Amino acid sequence: MPLLVTGSIGIDSVSTPHGRAENVLGGSAVYFSFAASQYVPVRLVGVVGEDFPDPFREMLAARNIDLSGLEVRPGSRTFRWHGRYDGSMEQAETVQVHLNVLAERGPKLPPAYADSDAVFLANTHATLQRELLGQLKGPTLAVCDTMNLWIEHERESLLATLRAVTGVILNDAEARQLTACRNLIEAGEAILHLGPRFVMIKKGEHGALLTTAEGATAMPGFPTKEVRDPTGAGDSFAGGVLGFLSAEGKSDLPSLRRAMVHGTVAASFVIEGFSLERVRHLTRKEIDARVKQFTNMLRAD
Amino acid sequence: MPLLVTGSIGIDSVSTPHGRAENVLGGSAVYFSFAASQYVPVRLVGVVGEDFPDPFREMLAARNIDLSGLEVRPGSRTFRWHGRYDGSMEQAETVQVHLNVLAERGPKLPPAYADSDAVFLANTHATLQRELLGQLKGPTLAVCDTMNLWIEHERESLLATLRAVTGVILNDAEARQLTACRNLIEAGEAILHLGPRFVMIKKGEHGALLTTAEGATAMPGFPTKEVRDPTGAGDSFAGGVLGFLSAEGKSDLPSLRRAMVHGTVAASFVIEGFSLERVRHLTRKEIDARVKQFTNMLRAD
Numbered sequence A, B: 001m002p003l004l005v006t007g008s009i010g011i012d013s014v015s016t017p018h019g020r021a022e023n024v025l026g027g028s029a030v031y032f033s034f035a036a037s038q039y040v041p042v043r044l045v046g047v048v049g050e051d052f053p054d055p056f057r058e059m060l061a062a063r064n065i066d067l068s069g070l071e072v073r074p075g076s077r078t079f080r081w082h083g084r085y086d087g088s089m090e091q092a093e094t095v096q097v098h099l100n101v102l103a104e105r106g107p108k109l110p111p112a113y114a115d116s117d118a119v120f121l122a123n124t125h126a127t128l129q130r131e132l133l134g135q136l137k138g139p140t141l142a143v144c145d146t147m148n149l150w151i152e153h154e155r156e157s158l159l160a161t162l163r164a165v166t167g168v169i170l171n172d173a174e175a176r177q178l179t180a181c182r183n184l185i186e187a188g189e190a191i192l193h194l195g196p197r198f199v200m201i202k203k204g205e206h207g208a209l210l211t212t213a214e215g216a217t218a219m220p221g222f223p224t225k226e227v228r229d230p231t232g233a234g235d236s237f238a239g240g241v242l243g244f245l246s247a248e249g250k251s252d253l254p255s256l257r258r259a260m261v262h263g264t265v266a267a268s269f270v271i272e273g274f275s276l277e278r279v280r281h282l283t284r285k286e287i288d289a290r291v292k293q294f295t296n297m298l299r300a301d
Helices: A028-036 A053-062 A126-134 A146-155 A154-166 A172-179 A182-191 A233-248 A253-270 A282-298 B028-036 B056-063 B113-117 B126-134 B148-153 B153-164 B170-179 B183-190 B233-248 B251-272 B283-299
Strands: A002-004 A008-014 A019-026 A042-049 A070-073 A079-086 A092-098 A120-121 A141-144 A167-171 A199-204 A208-212 A217-219 B004-005 B011-016 B019-028 B040-051 B072-074 B079-085 B092-096 B119-120 B141-144 B166-171 B198-202 B208-212 B215-219
Touching: A002 A028, A002 A233, A019 A028, A028 A042, A028 A233, A028 A253, A053 A199, A053 B092, A092 B011, A092 B198, A120 A126, A120 A233, A126 A154, A126 A172, A141 A154, A141 A233, A141 B141, A146 A172, A154 B011, A154 B148, A167 A172, A167 A233, A172 A199, A172 A217, A182 A199, A182 A217, A182 A253, A199 A233, A233 A253, A233 A282, A253 B004, A253 B072, B004 B028, B004 B141, B004 B233, B019 B056, B028 B040, B028 B233, B040 B198, B072 B119, B072 B141, B119 B153, B119 B166, B126 B153, B141 B153, B141 B233, B148 B170, B166 B233, B183 B198, B183 B208, B183 B215, B198 B251, B233 B251, B251 B283
Parallel strands: A002 A042, A002 A120, A008 A079, A042 A070, A120 A141, A141 A167, A167 A199, B004 B040, B004 B119, B011 B079, B040 B072, B119 B141, B141 B166, B166 B198
Antiparallel strands: A008 A019, A079 A092, A199 A208, A208 A217, B011 B019, B079 B092, B198 B208, B208 B215
């Protein structure tokens, strides 16, 4: 089933201890789309300015990504982010951010997309997430991300969004902030009580936790030495998860566990290069080989 | 095969957000012994003062722990530690420590123990670790722990110990300090080059990494809400690992992976209560049930 994603599409500049990349393609919906399009066709809904470079559009179009929901707004400029990672690579420091077109009205949903059966609402204002969700005919799978800004300042709206989704994928700091629970197993349960049927908490290099009504399960990160640029790891994880679930057509506990493997592998690839350099030509064969390696590694019986 | 352990035996006072325990049994060799004695007979080598309470001795004797190497030194006092955990429960703050008998000469190895085939050298001065190892006839499995103090001040001696052991089990901060590598996969490889055949890096709630010549594999922590007192988690992990390996009689990669499951489960039990309250009556049946639960949880194929 086709998978719809909406979120940011941007032009990034990033520096890490391994180097720097300037004016490269980025944004939550972009990283998600590259990962998810390995599994199912992806419908990308977002808005850029008239400065959005043609080569970036071509990079997206070269994958299994439908761009009829990509609005190029005349007179506007594309979202830009400049980030920096220190030695620990754990969290980006935002050096500069220009919201540009993201501060204007949201993207319009192409009418043909209303039948999308799965949707990922990447991090944006919770009200915009809910508005987009409301334009769909009733997806089987609706998953959202969020961030500290909305947890702190738009809590009521975020809670309404959480009541409307099937699942949520967020990081450890966000889960703790949302629930005021230090223990992440408690945090996962607390979020489950807010509405979603499943909660995935991302812990960076330490892997992820999954909480459902059946309890909590943990998964380690893929052990990797070669972290060149962590940007997009979380959105690639979500892309692997949603892509796999959409292809499977179900989201029971075993499917969710397997989806987390694909999310983990998607994240492990994207961090091996700056921006999308490692994943833009990545093949499904490479993914499947690493999935097999990781799945074998997980076994301990 | 019988498993020898040497390390601290102490009287602890601990406070955590869940309560406090005063003058309870503790020490690295004690936590290790409770976990390992679920699998094989444990030979405990250590020294206490004449103030060591009889009920503590009885608690140890009630398990599969041989106390003929437990020296009660007249005129000396037992090691005492007073620690406190804040909300994050990640690291103990040492409020007070009295080395007492630990600052005197080390324990004597009973001659009958020289044939021990497996040994765990819990954290102590690297020279003492090596001296004890030298009194054994040539164990198949010799594993050590260490700490920041020896990494910083006794580096040469520690390196000599690392050349003499089969494996090392240490935590993430220690692995980074020892190798100056931030990335733990790199750190594991660097330690492998110092001598041991396997390296296990403990990451607390985030699980553990195993590095061998065959590469690195990761394991998550057991997802638990009920962390009452983290004291002894690392030594219990080591106890589960070494106990399992001693019972298996081999330490190839699949055995090491399975051993990490037992270590993870041992740690998950001990943190459910203060001191040894959760594990002193723990049954092998309870352990095996959780091992099965955790092993099933790990599968994602």
